[in-house]
Amino acid sequence: GSVVSVTVASGKTLVFSNCRFVANGSRTGNIEGSSEGISVKCCRFEYCFGDYRSSAITEHGGNTIAVSDCLFRCISRPSANGGNVLYGWMGGFTVRNSTFERCAQASGESWWYQPTYGGAGAIHFSERNKMADFYDCAFSNNYCATSYAYGPTFFCTPMRMKRCVFSYNCAECSPVQGSVYALISANTVEGLASRSFEGCAFEG
Numbered sequence: 001g002s003v004v005s006v007t008v009a010s011g012k013t014l015v016f017s018n019c020r021f022v023a024n025g026s027r028t029g030n031i032e033g034s035s036e037g038i039s040v041k042c043c044r045f046e047y048c049f050g051d052y053r054s055s056a057i058t059e060h061g062g063n064t065i066a067v068s069d070c071l072f073r074c075i076s077r078p079s080a081n082g083g084n085v086l087y088g089w090m091g092g093f094t095v096r097n098s099t100f101e102r103c104a105q106a107s108g109e110s111w112w113y114q115p116t117y118g119g120a121g122a123i124h125f126s127e128r129n130k131m132a133d134f135y136d137c138a139f140s141n142n143y144c145a146t147s148y149a150y151g152p153t154f155f156c157t158p159m160r161m162k163r164c165v166f167s168y169n170c171a172e173c174s175p176v177q178g179s180v181y182a183l184i185s186a187n188t189v190e191g192l193a194s195r196s197f198e199g200c201a202f203e204g
Helices: none
Strands: 004-006 014-017 020-022 025-028 031-033 038-041 044-046 049-054 057-059 064-068 071-073 086-088 092-096 099-101 104-107 121-126 132-135 138-140 143-146 153-156 159-162 165-167 170-172 195-198 201-203
Touching: 031 038, 049 057, 049 086, 057 064, 057 092, 086 092
Parallel strands: 004 031, 014 038, 020 044, 025 049, 031 057, 038 064, 044 071, 057 086, 064 092, 071 099, 086 121, 092 132, 099 138, 104 143, 121 153, 132 159, 138 165, 143 170, 159 195, 165 201
Antiparallel strands: none
16 A cells, blocks of 8 residues: 555645655555645655555546655666556646656566556556646656566656756667667557657756
8 A cells, every 4th residue: 555545525635745755665655645635745755665556656536636846766666567656546747846866667577558558657657648747847867677578668648748857867678679668658559649848858
């Protein structure tokens, strides 16, 4: 299960503010939310690890969790199922002014739609294809690898990104038909490949 599992009454809100989640192990994340009105602000997730679907935050109720001004550092897991840092089990995320650094996922497994989805997401994965929005975020020195031919990749989801910076990230996997998946998975399912990047920088 998760470290904290949250359900909020209709019309109410719950805010995690200035919290630290350090060296926690979980199967569905440090925070698992299943209702609307959940936000995570100015929190630090460091050296957390998972052995199943998520290591940091999971949305499980079909809503959108708002994440802002957070740090995700050294988040890791060996599983090929779901999303390592952010997992939209049923819902999505809006992420602002947050940093993802030295997060890692390595797997030899061949789970979860990998021929079409590119594998699980080392940063984010959406099971129900909910949109993820990232604004003014930084992604640096993150790593994912697999001995299987497909994924995982960093992002496996419909998403919009604005003014984000990507630096010195690395993805390694076996070639498939002469090419490899890298930062973003090549989603071959019709209608599920919505991606947009505006004002982003890629370096290293």
